[in-house]
Amino acid sequence: MEKSKFKWLAYLFIMGFIVSACGDNSKQQSKGAFGDQDVASQVYVSPGEYDEFYAFMSGGFSGQVSVYGLPSGRLFKVIPVFSVDAEKAYGFNEETKPMLNTSLGFIPWDDSHHPELSQTNGVPDGRWLFINGNNTPRVARIDLTTFETAEILEIPNSGGNHSSPFITENSEYLVAGTRFSVPIPQKDVSIKSYKENFKGSLSYIKIADDGEMSVAFQILVPGYDYDLAHSGKGKSHGWTFFTTYNTEESNTLLEIGASQRDKDYIAAVNWKKAEEYIAAGKAKTMPANYAHNTYDEHSHMAKSEMLKEVKVLIPQECPGLIYYLPTPKSPHGVDVDPSGEYIVGNGKLSSDLTVHSFSKMLKAIENDDFDDEVDGIPVINFESVVAGSVKSTGLGPLHTEFDGKGNAYTTFFISSEVIKWKIGTWEVLDRVPSYYSVGHLMIPGGDSKAPFGKYLVSLNKITKDRFLPTGPELTQSAQLFDITGDKMKLLLDFPTIGEPHYAQAIPADIIMKNSVKYYKLDENKHPHKITSEDEAKVVRKGNVVRVYMSSIRSHFAPDNIEGVKVGDKVYFHLTNLEQDWDVPHGFAVMGARTSEILVMPGQTETLVWEPQNPGVYPFYCTDFCSALHQEMQGYIRVSPK
Ligand code: CUK
Ligand code: CUA
Incomplete structure (x- = not known):
């Protein structure tokens, strides 16, 4: 599409967002139906009874994780991770201060977006919860026996840790892709020299059996913005998929400068191949400076150490390590269905969803079915990888999750709705409005091989008219839907802490059986x-x-x-x-x-x-x-x- 036309379209999208966010056209229908007792009893947890699921929500700019019960929407705890917390003295007492140490000193705040549960055989196992720090690139591990932050690892050679910490099927690795490309290593150059000097990095963080994280290797990639990721599973185990935007490599995104191109890429990384290259001594060692902070529950002491180098792989030197899949309209989330076959690109300036096929991708690689090459990375022919597209008529798709019964659910930010569609036929089965401007959604286990299903939570950005007002700043909101039937049913609105971007949930009994009740004095x-x-x-x-x-x-x-x-x-x-x-x-x-x-x-x-x-x-x-x-x-x- 030519540039001026595209700008006009984007303008319409933005106006559409403003209208949907400000209007209360759907207010009546969003209230009327819910006087019924049926809905009330579905979320009512009697006094003394327990919720069925733990839900862990990121705090966004609060830097924390909050723990809710589902279906009640009751808040149980706020776990401090990247931000100091007076309530628990986290970051105030001598014991925990080292947790917030970085190569730039003590940084008592971050922007946390994506909680991710550890997995065994592709299913959340309840041992740990990982979460990214977006601003000063970091990842954290929370121990779910104690609900305390056990570890924080800084990510070197990164300019913002957004596409993180998505995990592989047996918690071998979590990934951390840089959102902003920067000079790597950092140096003083003209911002206008973006194309020559800026690079991206995709980090693979090894998770040891006891949970401890270390930077196994980084892949230096072209200077795009690496937005989100998900690992393959089942047949695509061994691969990770990252979305990109700004493949124009523009130093300014004013006037949607980064969206001139019709398609950006999903980067498909073969991490098993990376392991082979590392074993064959193909990695370069690069000086780096980053903090690794650990907390020991027995001494109740944290300690911080500075690490000095990192292993780096360069795509030109490692054929077969990484491929680009063209994907329309600045994809935001990338989500892999439970079978591992389908890779959904949520093109945020689009109304359609593009779904790629993993088997077609392998075939295209086998046949050298490439259109182009960027810095040693083959670009696979679009027609050769695409499996289908969902003609949703929604606007601004962001994220997709799965119910394990052959259905997918996608959020649409601009048209403010959740759309249910069928994997394989791509037909739209149902749509419900969300109030308002939904970002992520979460189904318990909904990004795993075997979703627990039952509920869907939409995480909304704007709540005007949904709750009692609290001055200029209103709470953000989660909405709980029943997804057991053919049609989604709205059950509950509940307020959240900070701005939850993403969430994860797991049956409560999996966590409860390992819960630590108190620390033994003799230990x-x-x-x-x-x-x-x-x-x-x-x-x-x-x-x-x-x-x-x-x-x-x-x-x-x-x-x-x-x-x-x-x-x-x-x-x-x-x-x-x-x-x-x-x-x-x-x-x-x-x-x-x-x-x-x-x-x-x-x-x-x-x-x-x-x-x-x-x-x-x-x-x-x-x-x-x-x-x-x-x-x-x-x-x-x-x-x-
Ligand atoms: S997110 Cu971080 S900008 Cu869609 Cu995962 Cu909200
Ligand atoms: Cu109050 Cu001890």
């Missing part, structure tokens, strides 16, 4: 722990004062502390001696700059306090822990220098 390896009240003491070394302190219902030991002076640095090392589920104790002292600490049974946590003025200062427990919680208090006396 506590914290260097400043104590194991009984008798060991409580105050130790001075120069101006460093360490208070070895215990908590148990309902007192601190020691509870009267003297001998501290202005100018001292006081470390309160609080060990919670409780050995019982759900009995944390908190600790706060006036003027501490650390937030409070909240110590789980069997753990030790540290709060630092630097008293400024002589006097006697109270401290107390911040978590209502027993009938004598309010009595859980003490004093510390500060004398002049």
Whole structure:
């Protein structure tokens, strides 16, 4: 399509978005039908009963993960990952600060988009949840026995970690493709020299048996924007698919400068082939500088180490490693059906979905059925890979998930709807409006080999008129649909934390059976722990004062502390001696700059306090822990220098 015509079309799309976001044309129909008891009982979880699924939603610009129950939509927990969290002292206490270390220093915020559960045989197994940090490229691993962030790995040679952390079928790897191409290695060049100097990178992060992540290798690729990814499964196991936009390699996307071309690419990477090249010594070692942060639940301590190099593969030197599949209209999400045969490209400036066939792709490769080549990467002939297209009449497709019964569900941002279609025949079976402007959708297990199905959650960007207003900033919203019948049925709206981009869900019993209830005191390896009240003491070394302190219902030991002076640095090392589920104790002292600490049974946590003025200062427990919680208090006396 010629450029001016395309611009005009894009303008229409954008106007369409504004109209759909601002109108409340569908408000009536979105409310009327739901007075019925049927719908209410489908989401009603009686007091004392459990939800059927855990849902994990990304926090977007909040940098966190929130944990909801489905079908109730009840919020259970916010897990701090990339952002400091005063509630849990994450990033405030001495123990967890190293988790937020990067090659650029301590960075207490990120933009988290895609949670992804670990898998065994292509099915979510409930061991870990991974999530990307978009802005300062990082990936994190959350341990689902404790619901705590266990590891954060920085991604070197990346300019923004959006197409991440999509996982392979047996959790061999997760991938991390750079959204923004940048000079690799970084250097001071003119932005206008984009075409010559900017590169993309696709990172393969190895996941060890115990979950620990490491950068196995990176593939240096042309300077496109690598937007999203999904791994192959079943017959396409061993491959990963990444969407690209800006294949024009334009340094400015003003006036949709990156959408001049009719087609961008889906990059298909054969990672098994990459392993062969690595084993054959084909990788180059490149200097890099990136942080690897780990948290040990037994010592309750995080540590950060800086890594110095990374292995790199160059496509020109590795034939068969990567191919491009032309895909219309700036594809956003790329989603692989449960059989592994179909690769859905969601062209966001289109109304149709392009579906590629994995078997056709292999055949085209075998026959050298290529149109072009970019930096050693063959571009496969479009007609030779395409399996079909869904003529949806929706606008702005973004993401697709599957129910495991032969159906696919795609979100349409601009026309604000979810469309159900049949894999293989490509016919549209059903469509429902979403309120409003849906981004991702999530079906439990919906990007795996064996979806759990039953529900669909649409994650919406705009909620005007759906909830009580809260000033200029409104909550974002999730909507729960029943997908067990032929037609989708809206069951529930519920508000979310931050901006959830993507989510994952898994049957609750898979997680519950491995849940840690409390930490065993005799396994506590914290260097400043104590194991009984008798060991409580105050130790001075120069101006460093360490208070070895215990908590148990309902007192601190020691509870009267003297001998501290202005100018001292006081470390309160609080060990919670409780050995019982759900009995944390908190600790706060006036003027501490650390937030409070909240110590789980069997753990030790540290709060630092630097008293400024002589006097006697109270401290107390911040978590209502027993009938004598309010009595859980003490004093510390500060004398002049
Ligand atoms: S997403 Cu990150 S811009 Cu469609 Cu996965 Cu929202
Ligand atoms: Cu301990 Cu309140």
